[in-house]
Amino acid sequence: MRVIRGLEKARNVFSGPVVTIGNFDGVHLGHQVILSRLREDADHRGVAAVVLTFDPHPVAVLRPEAAPRLLMTLGDRLAALSRCGVDATVVQRFSKDFAAIEAEEFVSRYLVGVFGAQKLVVGHDLNFGRGRRGSVESLVEAGGRHGFAVEVIRPVVVEDIVVHSSVVRRTVASGDVALAARLLGRPHIVRGRVVHGSGRGRKLGFATANLRPKTPLVPAEGVYATRALVDGRTVDGVTSIGHTPTFGGKETVVEAHLFMEACDLYGKMMSIRFIERLRDQRKFDSPQALAEQIARDVERARAVLAASSA
Template identity: 40%
Template structure:
């Protein structure tokens, strides 16, 4: 994934906000883009190539909240990236901006033909559209790739459709990546995403047990819908523009309290106060499942082993980290 140009602002437009003029006539890649994985980036690359050839901006059009959260509000959705993370990842692709449509009752009931005429043509005046092979849109998912190609021919804009992408027989999809993370297979998730999966959050106060044990941790509460497997991970932590290696535990701390899930990260070779700071924690490798120990001494001994295993995994990973940053 190319680095973000520092002299090229990334424009975010919500619905028909005033900055919409900056992205009119763009070639637009459309999708949910949860995780902005390699499959998503193949769609975005189609838009970028056509935009470059036509001398037009390249942009993405995405939906928030995720439509599945709207239609199945009582079901938890393990998102690979929340809206903020998604926009950071989209910016890192080098597109000029993103149009974020609010997915509500009005948009859900908008027929596919009107989605094309009112949003793509009237609002955005698109110079082209790129979508994935399985993209559907409009009321009742009535709009298909074939429908959009036909509509583009009628309204005067080309439509490019990205074919399915596989990695060693596995479909590169958000669902496949969620399944890998739910099983603790973070190396597989990295391969499918094209970067290490990460979480972001504000460091909160915990019970400070880690400090007493000689392993002070930076603690994050993750989204309750997060399906990541409970266990110990080798991680790389971003604090501003600095990177630190570490080892993290995600789970309920069965040796102590079986409380609410918490991500507790011990940063190697770091000293300082992180409370209240926002950090990115990227998962580099799987160490072991979460387990209950019979004594504190046994736990500390295992934490020492975990730290060494994490250092080894991180050494093998080079400088792997998500392509974050948005000016």
Template identity: 40%
Template sequence: MQVFRAIPSVADRPVVLTIGNFDGVHLGHRALLAQLAAKAHALGVPAAVMTFEPHPREFFMHEKRPTRLTSLREKLELFRQAGVERVYVCRFNARFAALSAHAFVDDLLVRGLAVRHLIIGDDFRFGRGREGDFQRLREAGELHGFGVASMDTVEIGGERASSSAVREALEQGDLARAQRLLGRPYAISGRVEHGQKIGRQLGFPTANIQLKHRSLPLSGIYAATVTGGGLSNAPGAASVGVRPTIADGLRPTCEVYVLDREVDLYDEHVSVRFCHKLRDEARYEGLEALREAIAQDVANTRAWFAENPISED
């Protein structure tokens, strides 16, 4: 899969294209990507995705921006698994936001990408002030000779598959609902970095996942599995939150204690899959009380995995 950090001024070959943020790459997104790959195969051209970094809502909403379900790296891997051959990551800034619907079509879709066929979600809008819509794309397609199709909403168990619904499920600790919408257990991935090593001092050394500036849609203590750095679905107890016992105002972290393993995961890229929420994050009166709480979390994690054996799928 090829990844481009901008739209070229002139296309090197035609593509079948879809456009969107695709945060989480849930089952609705995956249905659209399957349709994209099938159409591209039929036309003999690459299946391509145009996506944005940062998410437009992050650009416009700043402090009220939604949490991210997937990092760019995670999203790209999910695209690759879905059969996408090209990804165009567009820097969403003031200049891009000011692009008119007409320029979006002429400069990006026609000249930059030579779109043969375009597949979009049923709520897709584009151009300055969201002035462009499906009908405008249909008219542009008739003028420039590319097809346009709209993907209907995908429902899972009577619920619309959407990134907002997945975020809501995770915020409520409903991992089963999130998994239904995603078609897989929710997971985060990142490089293991050095932390304050407080877990090691307490007898529970943890792998600290690098989040950079990313905030997560879930918090609390979880039974989880870890893959990467020589591990495959290794059971562990994961903590996501701001560690209120340690200090106030700390940035969110994701830490995981791998059960019954002594492994050096520093600088390894790992994936943490969340299986079951044990409890919410809490503040304790001192490190000894925190150590006792972690010990109980580890015991509860062991008990949960004893009743719910790990599946390899």
């Protein structure tokens, strides 16, 4: 997939592409339906399937106090878009100046002037332009004037929940990673580098890999059945997120006990898929009591992961 940084750099690059617009945080099931239709229609027309996305997230610019912790880094979002068959993604830097562009100017300058789009495939809740005044309805009207088609994709509903990035973020933040996986179409992934920790896990008989997350949003404090990709291997395990209350810790840490022989993972990148929440964090009376609980966590995680293909 080609990545183009900035709309002006995309001028005259494409010939009548099919385009979609959005933040695509998480690339969840709703996004996947849009992207599948984008790919299908682009193939039918023999043109490129193009995504226009934004960085940073618009809320982080317009209302920084309400900026969401995102499900993905930009790099992970681009990788996910590529896996969905997108030919090119244009990443537009979002700023207050960009946000001030009127909806009609956005259409004429970019959708027509830069892309020369034949068709837009968009979600039902699309808003764009100054004050979010541009809507699906106004986009359809603009298409009639400028000569491009617009297809509006209906929302995806899972278990009576309308799938939306904000809903998935709340679900992950609450620790319900099993539901989050059903909304995403895959488990939520936290990626980061393995760093040195306190070494307490090893002393308890359960060595852990401590992760410094790059992924902005990690699940709520708790203990989870997880599946990690590290050093070219997929390894089951138990991951604890919390501040080590038994030892009086204050800093939140992500520690993965992997079901594999001990080896040196320091400095390596690791991706952790969160399959199911096992329990809350809690303070134990002694390290021995904690070790006994970890043994029970491991046993339960093995059963959960044996039944999961995620």
